[in-house]
Amino acid sequence: MNRRDTLATLSRGAALLAWGSLFGAVQRPARATSALPRGEYPFTLGVASGMTRPDSVVLWTRLAPRPHAPLGGLPDAPIDLRWQLASDEAFSRGVRSGTFTARPEHGHSVHVQVSGLASASAWFYRFMVGDAVSAVGRTRTAPAADAAVARLRIALASCQHYEQGAFAAHRDIAEHDLDVVLFVGDYIYESSNPRYRLRPHEGPPPQTLAAYRARHATYKLDADLQAAHAAHPWLLTWDDHEVENDYANDQSPSGMRSDEFLARRAAAYKAYFEHMPVAPSMAPHGAAMRIHDQFTWGRLAELWTLDSRQYRSVQACGEPGRGGGRVVSGCDDLGFESRSLFGAEQEQWLARGLAGSERRWKLLGQGSQICPGGIDSPLGRRIYSDGWDGYPRARERFLDAIAKARNGNVVCLSGDVHRHLAAQLRSHGNQRESPIVAAEFVCSSLTSRGVSEAVMALMRASNPDIVHGRSDERGYALIDVTPDATSCEFRATPFPAKPQAKLSPQASFVVEAGRPGVATA
Ligand SMILES: [Fe+2]
Incomplete structure (x- = not known):
């Protein structure tokens, strides 16, 4: 057995x-x-x-x-x-x-x-x-902080809409020999889309603590998710759907008053805490819960889990009465210096950590695609305002901190966008003369629907920094870190309608130590 x-x-x-x-x-x-x-x-x-x-x-x-x-x-x-x-x-x-x-x-x-x-x-x-x-x-347990370590194996996963598919990827994760699972957000979905419903949530979108508890219970009752939890320790951060789609700090896209939304956020954070293997000291205080953290794997790797929701500035280029993200061509506030995705305190904490870390690899786990994903059109470039494209100055500061990481070797491990994607991260995105400072691997969703292949093709054509991008398959990424290289195997299945769906490798990439970015033969 x-x-x-x-x-x-x-x-x-x-x-x-x-x-x-x-x-x-x-x-x-x-x-x-x-x-x-x-x-x-x-x-x-x-x-x-x-x-x-x-x-x-x-x-x-x-x-x-x-x-x-x-x-x-x-x-x-x-x-x-x-x-x-x-x-x-x-x-x-x-x-x-x-x-x-x-x-x-x-x-x-x-x-x-x-x-x-x-x-x-x-x-x-x-x-x-x-x-x-x-x-x-x-x-x-992790290796001692000063230990020489030969290997760290991570399953990078995100976006598990219960209604939109079976958690076959979790069965695959449970069967692999891993050190940790790194989950970078959308553990539950508060919302539904009847068009893609294979199995129903237990009720309408939650607003109260009791309702968020019931929603977490629906997910945790899944046998494959239980198997992945029982098989490996997990490190976690969240994205928006743990509370509400596209929320930003204390702002709800559905136009709730800020104090009402913070009461909902407090209920959601409390239910999240109650259902996750996080430290007792992380219990939320009202609507505040610190989730960003830092972990070590001997001298081989340092891993940060980052929070891109709780402290962020509201999305730019909004329309009166309509919050959240949307596709935009730009506006005055997009480039404001003060706009942040992590909040000033977390930005500075991370920059200090990257500059001071003497570990071989620096791994950054966070909720959204960092490399540019806009689409060129006859009317100019169109971007989605909820992702990093909507926070250009914050992204410049983030990439500057990455460029200043001691001894380099930074790999970003992202989620949120429902596509397997490998990309070069340059100080100035898509500009060939700009230096590559890091590699990015974005895992596809476990189940949640992605953009059409037609949109994906336009995105690839508009962004030469994207080395690989496919939104038609669901799955997760196996990340294998050794002193010489960090490799990524995207595992996927076309459509996990049944728990027995089998995952197989979609594509594999390597980052060589001392050579920033994805190696392209
Ligand atoms: Fe998602």
Whole structure:
């Protein structure tokens, strides 16, 4: 039985198993402060891990026997559970265990940060409450900060509209031997498009905490997504659909008042926190939640997860009464110096980090395509105002910080635009005399529809910096980092209508250490 089969078997079979008869060493869970409803299985949403550091990792689950019921079908009272972490899958070599009180005010979510672990090691973990035992998850700690490391394997993924396809890519991710999954946004979609609906969301677009919890539960109930979480630790940032399409800071494209929208954003961020394997310290304060962060993989790589939604300036060239992104030819405010995608504080934090990092590779995970994607037309160049094209001065500052990265070797890992894309990042985009400062790999969506191939062909023709761009297939990117090179294999399937859809390589690219940009033979 391979690892995935084992995880799946445990996930299904462990529901109300008398676990102690199989593993005599397992202690009974601590007595719950409030009894779980009898006979109900609380681990329906699976398990996950993340925030992998040299000596710690975060373990996640959420107790929800009936995930679409208020409070997941649980009473409005705290519930104690037990967690275990071991170095073997049979839990015969237990390393750590403890109790955690899942509180109703956090939707009975569980975020356990286990510290003091050995670096560069694989671990197995599970949770127990009453007689119920969760699926077993596998995770790993990062190598020590000063360790020489031969390899880092990442699955880069984004944009998983539940209604628009099966999560076949997550099954593929679960079956690969990886160090981490890097998810760069649109984990849930708040909105629907009836034209492309293969399986329905549980309700209308969420506005309240209860409704965002139900939306996250719909996604987390997917068996393939659960498998990808159980198989690897995840590092995450978000984009817009975790709250509302095209939102910018406190501005809703649907014209809500800013205070009303911030109340919605607070509900969305709280539900996001409750459903993700992020550190307990990241719990939001009202409508504020810091998600941008920095991770290391020995001396091989430093990885930043960046937030391009919470602090951004509103889209340029707006029409009165209509917010969000649109296709524009330009306007006065487009080039304003003060407009930012990351916000001034995050911009400066990142620039300092890039200038100071002595690690071999600098990887930047963030929500949108950085290289120019505008389309030339007889009436001039047309750009989409919600992406980096709509923030030209901020992009210049971003690329300047990248150009000043110590020892170079910057690779940007992006999402959002629903196309597999490899590109050169130049200080001045599409200008051949301008130096290439970095490579960019954008992963296609897991499921969400992309632009037509006709539009994609125009985009390729209008942007010579694009080395590869295809929007007709769904999937993710395998990123393989070694001291000599960072490679990218775009994995894809034409249309994941069924969970059994098979992914295969669409194209592969390499960035050689010391030579910025995508190598073009
Ligand atoms: Fe998306």
